[in-house]
Amino acid sequence: MDNIFRGEPISKEAFIDKLDEMKSRIEADLLQKPLAPELVIDAVHTLANEINQKEIAEQLAAMGIPKWTSEEYVRVTVESLNREALLRKVRAELGDNPFAWKKVDDGIEEREYPLGVIVHIGAGNTLGLSAFSVIEGLLTGNINILKLPENEGGISSKLLLRLVEIEPRLKPYIYVLDVSSKNIEVISRLIEAANSVVVWGSDEAIGAIRRLAPPSLPIIEWGHRLSFAYFAKKENDKEDLQGLAKDICMTDQLYCSSPQCVFYETDNSMELDAFAARLAKHIEAAIEIYPSAARPLNVQAQITWTHELIKAEEILGEKRLISDGQRRYGVMVDYKAELKASPLFCNIWIMPVKREELLGLLRAHKGYLQTAGLSCNRRDFEQLSDILYAAGINRVTTCGNMSVNYPGEPHDGTYALGRYVRRVNKRHIQIGKTPD
């Protein structure tokens, strides 16, 4: 059973029947003393330590994600859920002593306060992400209603049910409903209860919620993003190429932070070709260490389809393909620069760029930018990263670390927890009143 009503497992139909009851329950629960982050952290820490990493990694692998990516993903996720990491996250994102009154001026105080009720619209592309989103909602003391993504496989519900078993005091704060995105009637009822909606996923999902939500309802959007590498001339870029090849092969480019394109700073197509050939060599080496997961028919078809277009355009001198006979990888040279997605699975676009054109090139896609893997001389690093930040990039990393995260790292340029609280204040001394 994938549905949870106020911390208790329930069938989908029964949940939908109880939507009116949910409203009155929530109204009563909102008057309770807000949750303390420590209570949530202790429970999540216990949960993280008993997670069977192997089992979840295997589930991910079954979904077509390479084994080492799955293992690494689970390891990092579990690590980010332990007590120290969560304490660091809360402190970094909400400051010291969150939720305690802080003096601002004589007789004036401020504190963080939960938004109230958060509806989370989950996305299907990352396993367990929905549970993580709810945990962030709990850390900030909110009541959470999760609409599960399709094809989620029950993992978020399983984790959240275990969490309330560990800490029953969390029960009033957790609701989960496995309802289709097309069921607008039920989703509208959920949204009616919300102080804010958190949407993960595609523009389509975000657009649908924007249309559904009344203007008074704030929407917190975590949309899909694109990442790329940028190579400026450097005395020795071998290590960076090696790192980039690892970024490409190890994740099969499935993450928002995985590189889809490489921009190489040149206006000379021969230099570009030579660069592409060098990268191809490094990818060939990396692929031996991190071979791609077995590709479903459709995925392979998409890759071949892209390769075949490039091969035809090669005759017109517009593009060029470097690959092996088995299409295990593709270094796809496009002499015209444009930020775009590759067909993934070790297929990467290589494009020439002039530094002075970089900002305009990226700004055309400003809402979609995430990570840039940067390779350049030390003296250029500052200037180039300034251009990247100005264009809308949020993460600049060295090559080989594009998909490596640290605990408490901002998400798409903001601290998530800060968005899940508001700041309330009080003035408790009468001023301006003449004393008797």
Next chain:
Amino acid sequence: MTAREKLFAYSNIYDQKGSEELFLEAMRESVEHHRAHCKFYDKLLKQRGYSIDSLKSIEDCGKIPTISAQFFKYHEVLSIEKEKVKIHATSSGTQGQKSQIFLDRDTLKLGTKMIIKAMRYHGLISIIPTNYIILGYEPRTGNDMGNVKVALGMTRFAPAKERVYALRAIGDKYEIDYFGIMDALERFNRQKLPVRILGFPSYLYMLLQMMKESGMKPLRLNKRSLILTGGGWKKFDEMMVDKEELYSMVEELLGIPAKNCRDFYSAVEHSVAYPECANHHMHIPIWSRVVIRDVKSLQPLGFDEPGFLSFISPLVSSVPISSILMGDMAVLRDGKECGCGIDTPYFEILGRAGAVKLRSCAVAASEYMKGDQNG
């Protein structure tokens, strides 16, 4: 008379064996014509080390270098002088880059012959006055979508008493006029003349749903009525139902027998039409060969193995599409199993290549930035 002309004059349109020599000769003519008149094609053959001397048997047709259909979305590559283009048709894609084809007088002439023969073979030509419902766009100037022209052409196979269009131009937009069609259907029902409904299967399905939901009384249209669909489900893929379900709804709500429901496969970039037989299979006529290609190596596969749909045909002389790789995934079936009397192989479309649901956030972001490339 060229072998190509002879092939299109050949009488039995499913006699692949009897016309095999003619087809091979026509293919050699086609490849040679494009090589001689299209620089791009000449370079392609050289790059792949291909010569028509190696085209000796039907199996060799699979080795003719194939070009992916999307290439022609972005590039205007012709094997004739630009002035000789009679028709520039585009696909009905609503998003992204549209498919397009340029046709010359020769191709149009042969194409017209082809479609008349196919319609006659399947008994779809009639002299009884007929009312038409066109589930597509109303013709208007400035609209060069292939299916508008096709739909209009399809109303010539039985004399038209009245034509009613589902997508009506309102200002510079099109709107679906379901109620107009339902009214027309009731009127046609009373008139008792045969009715032909032409257009996208998705719109037919939506119309039938609408009739059902509005509680409209099932109609008993003239038994000689026909449903001729084509163009696929496009952006309505999500609501797609299988043919059996669609045709049984037609029987129930319109009173038209399932054997009178015929779907056509056609693609702007290929131009050979594949009407369904009475058992709803798209058999391959003498004018083309279908090869299903391995998704990795592009090597031809046998019956019942899924892969890329690829067409080989000498029909088009204006654009070098002697062999074209479609973005559809399909399987080829042995025609002898069909039982309709036609024994050539038939193909079934499985879906679009790469229609993988949001595997990665980056791909999703890119798709939304640019619109659907396959649209």
